[in-house]
Amino acid sequence: MAVQWSHCGRWITAAKSSTLLETICGLNRRSNTFAVNSLLGTGTVAGWGNPVCVYSISHRYRTKLLYQTPKLCSCKRTHSDAKLIDPFSMAQNDLNHLYDDIKKELFVSKSELKSLCDYYFDGQGKAFRPMIVVLMARACNIHSNRDRDLLPGQRAIAMISEMIHTASLVHDDVIDGSDKRRGKTTINEVWGERKAILAGDFILSAASMALARIGNNTVVSVLSQVIEDLVRGEFMQLGSKENENERFKHYLEKTFKKTASLIANSCKAVSILVNSDPEVHEIAYQYGRNVGIAFQLVDDVLDFTACANQLGKPSATDLKLGLATGPVLFACQQFPELHAMIMRRFSSSGDVDRAWQYVLESDGVDQTNYLARRYCQEAIRQIGLLRPSPERDALVRLTEMVLTRNK
Template sequence: MKLKTIYASLKKDLSQIESALDKTIEANHPILREASKHLLKAGGKRIRPVFVLLSGKFGDYNIEQMKKVAVSLELIHMASLVHDDVIDDAEMRRGKQTIKSRWDNRIAMYTGDYIFARAIEQIAGLNKPEAHLILSKAIVEMSIGEIEQIRDQYNWNVNLRNYFRRIKRKTALLIAISCELGAVAAGTSPHVQKKLYRFGYNVGMAYQITDDILDYVGTEKQLGKPAGGDLLQGNITLPVLYALKTKRGQDGILPHFADLEQLDTIDIKNIISIVKESGGIEFSQQISNRYLEKAFHELEGLPEMPARQSLYQIAEYIGKRNY
């Protein structure tokens, strides 16, 4: 089953979620309304809502319950992107102007806060106290991750443990609880909930590592932003961390890191070439594949049904995607 087929099978419910997203971010204030709508229209894969819906299939599936979870998690994701763009001083996302670029940092921060508030409002409609606890703990962890990313900005000496912990909080955690909360909302057993959480965590880790790889091998058209954007924003990711462990990487990359805040496009192109030559891409792909294998293993312990096969196919797509 291809990804398009999976989305097609969920088309009706995803359409309801899209309508709910649009309705939820409706604001009385014209600037808040325009900024929020601008972000929503930029689109996205809606991976988190898809994980919520598919995980709900393992229990008592009710679209009204699933919708509360899916909308809340997608809004949290959207709000975090708005804040990320302010921190990273990003001008473009998905080929469109960011809110901070089109308006300013203050509008972006308040828009992100507004979307966060709407997300909490949505999950409040779910009569599952454990879901609220899961979500609040995740938001705390995500906030710590954002602070750590700021701390590690332009720090080429960051170690692998810090990198993996950062991407867990940045990406994997929200995908993990998308799977878990979909299962919670559907009233599945704790065993199924834990399996789906671990599946989502491993898929999320692979997803972010693949993103970090694409920043070195993707085109600006594919990425919606210039290649090497992570380095320009001071984010040191797995491909370059591996390259720095090789003599070629140390000799060729470290001189550029004398003043990371002054990197220019020529420096970035040189670093990208060295990362590729040193095997940083292949190493990162191997690590991503290991996480995917762990995700597949978690699925083996779940009931055999179409939703399980769909989760397998999505995980497989994540490991092979090129944008």
């Protein structure tokens, strides 16, 4: 398996200049372990007293699973096998009629409720989460010496993941008072907040019924965790931390709960249906977790670097909502004035514009991109523990697409 690297000195230089980034990634000389989040792991990161997740797989995992990718560096990586694979095309056959099947799950006789529920399931979405779930399911099937075709329950999980995600978007738009989503007027703007909340609840209830029909109690438990995480993540977003390191830890944990938990647990669920080995479940989970966090980190960067036409929503949205994301938190190291703005949630006159300018003048964007790359690097390492397959290569290729997307 050939691996080629090209030097990306700008990101490395930015990383070396940052004490906070070294702390987050465990890049100091005392440790070469990539340690970031406060979820599902052990160990501590310098400056953080609470347990954090250390990105390594146990020795017993390494000895039993022999399919490992070469060690990666943090530079731009081109995989000679995976670079030509289009993950969307590979998953397309399994995703045909996905939105039609979702609409069948949401069938109701009341026409207005049906119109609300069908509004975002118009076939115009990227189906990013179902695509990952489909590719992970097929990769796990091949790893387990089975036919690569999806089991009915695995495809149902792909559908359920999109339903849960969309329901969360409906609720988020109400909470944030958003008027645009995916280039369309939001449900709350068209039908009002009360009906939007009820529509989100109905989509979640339909997803729960579809989940129950899979008939696997472990899968039900795993995907139920996603809904709990979404609620906890939303509550975390309402708060902030005064201490700089605690603030970044809070941000990463919130990012996991609001974005990555759905991908991680959906990947784990499809692996459970085909393989009884908890080590395989953990690989699937960790791949989804790392890709999910990287996806959100890039999304937070795009809020500063992409125009509204590319995003399908107004830029500087997070600052206007009072949210301090990765680029802002990194920029605090160069512009301490941001600390006070963060604590008052950019509520004073001129805060949003000044914070925007500070971020652009700092290397906060570069450092956030670098951190996203480290998460993708770990996702590649995890998926490399599965048996080689085109689907595994597609999941590797997907990490590059996450890092290079512009909307």
